[in-house]
Amino acid sequence: MSPEKVAKRILLRAVVVVSVSDPLNPHRQLLEFATSVHRRYWFRVAYPSAITAEDFTSHVHNDIDVWLRFVLRTFQSTALSNPSSHRNSAISLPLEWTFQHEFWRGASMMLSHSMRVAAEVSKVMTRSTAGRTRLDFWINSSLNWAVERMRSPQSDPDSIKDHLHRFRENGRYYVLEPAQWRVVDFRPPGCDLEQAAADATDGLIIVCCGDDFKRATVYFATHEPEEIIFHGKAVLDRF
Incomplete structure (x- = not known):
């Protein structure tokens, strides 16, 4: 039996979810994946690739901005506008975990079968940086792409500068x-x-959500701004 099949069998037999306390309500119990390995595996099962390697090559053209445009359009407006997604939020945006889930789902769908997305990456970093912060998403295989998310009530130059610096020399993710x-x-x-539009500098993409969270205006540094619709599914076209 191949190592992949052995690993799959072990994962399928292992405890998948555990009960934990809701950090926002200690009297409420939630279910979460037992380990990050289980979470990655079952997310891949739940959200398989929706495109072929040929689709990826012919539509993405090895351009992370083009790929992110496709990923953003897979976001589900029902999830973004759901009242539970805004619970205890100080700003008129879904909570962090909602964006995390929607991005992971969309990224998995918009990568070919041989590509993988990992969330909250820290162990691949050097010992000096691990534990200080975690990169939101890492796209492995031959791409080696990195994505960090922000959730801002308005333009915040200091926060923007901090996030961009993480990828530059001496930054946390530079390694x-x-x-x-x-x-x-x-x-x-x-x-x-x-x-x-002014903030969308090299390395930064701004997503201004619409009133009903069914669409957004996206500002790129390398492309013209575009209004996108949160289709909730994989849609390929020309940029």
Whole structure:
């Protein structure tokens, strides 16, 4: 039996979920994956690749901005607008875990079968940086792409500078040596569009969500801004 089949059998037989206390309500119990390995495996099962290697090559053109555009359009407007996604949120945006889940789901769908996305990466870093912070998403295989998320009520120059610096020399993620990287800043409905356009500098993408979370205006440093619809599914077209 191949090592992959052995590992799969072990995973399928192991405890998958455990009960934990809700950090926002200690009287409520939640279920979560027992380990990060289980989470990655079952997310891949739940959200398999929706495109072929040929689709990826012909539509993405090895451009992380183009790929992120496709990923953003897989976001589900029902999930983003769900009241539970905004519970105890101080700003008019879904909570962190909602964006984390939607991005992971979309990234898995918009990569071919031979590619993988990992979330909250720290163990691949050097000992001096591990534990200090975790990269939100790492796309392995031959791509070596990195994505960090922000969730901002408005333009925050200091926070933007901090997130961008993490990828640059002496930054926390510099040791990863990503071939391409981006910081994606999600902003609430009614955000200043002119400021968003000005903020979209090299390495930073601004996503200004619409009032109903069914669409958003996305500002790129390398492409013209575009209004996208949160389709909730894989849609391929030309950028």
